[in-house]
Amino acid sequence: MRQAQVEEQAATIRAQTAQLTDQAVVAERLRIARELHDVVAHHVSVMGVQAAAARRVMERDPEAARDSLTAIERAARDGVGQMRDLLGTLRVADGDAGAGTGAAAQEGADRAPQxxxxxxxxxxxxxxxxxxxxxxxxxxxxxxxxxxxxxxxxxxxxxxxxxxxxxxxxxxxxxxxxxxxxxxxxxxxxxxxxxxxxxxxxxxxxxxxxxxxxxxxxxxxxxxxxxxxxxxxxxxxxxxxxxxxxxxxxxxxxxxxxxxxxxxxxxxxxxxxxxxxxxxxxxxxxxxxxx
Ligand SMILES: Nc1ncnc2c1ncn2[C@@H]1O[C@H](COP(=O)(O)OP(=O)(O)OP(=O)(O)O)[C@@H](O)[C@H]1O
Ligand SMILES: [Mg+2]
Structure with missing residues (x-):
């Protein structure tokens, strides 16, 4: 009887642990999806608008066009950097074999501050x-x-x-x-x-x-x-x-x-x-x- 109770409690704890783990995984996935969305939307829309602006003023104001191209270059560089950071987060969050040590930890250390x-x-x-x-x-x-x-x-x-x-x-x-x-x-x-x-x-x-x-x-x-x-x-x-x-x-x-x-x-x-x-x-x- 006692043994049965212990086993039942252990099963409940296992089920609750699994449920909490699932919830944590979903929460982390949503967090990364939000970050990815906002980072990509920002950089891509900056590039789109600056490209349109450059095309519009190219003939009459080459200086302004050059500024827009510089902004595009910067948005592309920053965007790629931040995407790389997010991919690094994914690897670590996913329990990559090297998480906490080696390559994954190094990626984390290299990551730009938030x-x-x-x-x-x-x-x-x-x-x-x-x-x-x-x-x-x-x-x-x-x-x-x-x-x-x-x-x-x-x-x-x-x-x-x-x-x-x-x-x-x-x-x-x-x-x-x-x-x-x-x-x-x-x-x-x-x-x-x-x-x-x-x-x-x-x-x-x-x-x-x-x-x-x-x-x-x-x-x-x-x-x-x-x-x-x-x-x-x-x-x-x-x-x-x-x-x-x-x-x-x-x-x-x-x-x-x-x-x-x-x-x-x-x-x-x-x-x-x-x-x-x-x-x-x-x-x-x-x-x-x-x-
Ligand atoms: N500054 C704004 N001026 C006019 N409409 C806006 C503005 N901001 C948001 N909206 C309206 O609200 C809607 C929802 O915005 P939301 O950011 O949720 O989605 P989205 O920009 O359409 O797509 P995405 O998922 O890529 O962000 C937009 O589609 C647009 O119709
Ligand atoms: Mg939007």
């Missing part, structure tokens, strides 16, 4: 094209707050900006776009906002995985996403809330409304502008729902 909020200016720089000027800023509630954001949150915020800007290039006629990340240590939130001034471009299509990835990233950290046409004006807006501890209930952040409390996210008592002034139209969320 993007952070400090690397956002580079991203914004890359995202600017002759057709669309992109600006960006990180707003801190206190000096150094951005650097204190846990690395996984920094990476998520970076990827969300990256995909939102890739979407501007692909789906919008925008001439300008603005990315803002507000780090508020008092409210314990990171808020990411990307707005553009364009109209939806006709005839673009995609897989809808970009917004889905943003929602997954936010949900994993207990945050929320709003995406869609801007209320009362032209353009599109993506706004994401992430709790700084990475564990806050998303519902709390979403129900906090469409605006950060005034004055809490900008330094020196400056009222929060974009969060309060710029909202996403109520119809938006469905408009941004992946198809």
């Amino acid at each position: 993007p952070t909020l400090a690397t956002l200016p580079d991203l914004v720089d890359q995202a600017s094209t002759p057709l669309c000027q992109v600006s960006g800023q990180v707003v801190e509630s206190a000096p150094g707050a951005a650097g204190r954001v846990p690395p996984p949150l920094q990476l998520s915020a970076y990827r969300i900006v990256q995909e939102a800007l890739a979407n501007v290039r692909r789906h919008s006629t925008a001439r300008t776009a603005r990315a803002t990340v507000r780090v508020d240590e008092d409210a314990q939130t990171v808020e990411v906002e990307v707005v553009d001034d364009g109209s939806p471009r006709v005839g673009t299509s995609g897989t809808g995985l970009g917004l889905q990835g943003m929602r997954e990233r936010a949900a994993l950290l207990g945050g929320g996403v709003e995406a869609g046409p801007r209320a009362g004006g032209q353009g599109w807006r993506v706004r994401v809330w992430l709790p700084l501890d990475g564990r806050g209930p998303g519902s709390r952040l979403v129900s906090a409304g469409t605006a950060a409390p005034a004055g809490t996210v900008t330094p020196a008592g400056t009222p929060a502008q974009a969060g309060t002034a710029d909202r996403t139209a109520p119809v938006d969320t469905s408009a941004g729902t992946p198809r």
Whole structure:
């Protein structure tokens, strides 16, 4: 009788362990799929837009065409580097025979550091094209707050900006776009906002995985996403809330409304502008729902 109970418990533990392993594998696969999507979409769309710009100005402005070609070269180089990093991650995550030692460990050691909020200016720089000027800023509630954001949150915020800007290039006629990340240590939130001034471009299509990835990233950290046409004006807006501890209930952040409390996210008592002034139209969320 006792023996039977022990065997039953052992079987239950085995089944639960297998289930947890399966869940971990699925979660890791989704993580890599999100990274792959955002990295590829960004670099390929930069190359596409810069190539179009180069072709357009080649005759009358060779200097601008040269800048675009340089941007293409850089996007290709960075893209390949980051793809290689991801493939390295896959090998290690897959329990490659050499994981932790030898070749796989060396690949890991060689890997470029993950993007952070400090690397956002580079991203914004890359995202600017002759057709669309992109600006960006990180707003801190206190000096150094951005650097204190846990690395996984920094990476998520970076990827969300990256995909939102890739979407501007692909789906919008925008001439300008603005990315803002507000780090508020008092409210314990990171808020990411990307707005553009364009109209939806006709005839673009995609897989809808970009917004889905943003929602997954936010949900994993207990945050929320709003995406869609801007209320009362032209353009599109993506706004994401992430709790700084990475564990806050998303519902709390979403129900906090469409605006950060005034004055809490900008330094020196400056009222929060974009969060309060710029909202996403109520119809938006469905408009941004992946198809
Ligand atoms: N800045 C924008 N302006 C206009 N429409 C947009 C903008 N961003 C997103 N959209 C719309 O939202 C849809 C969903 O975006 P999402 O990123 O999820 O998918 P996608 O870009 O079409 O494909 P992918 O899976 O390659 O990202 C887009 O197809 C587009 O119709
Ligand atoms: Mg997309």
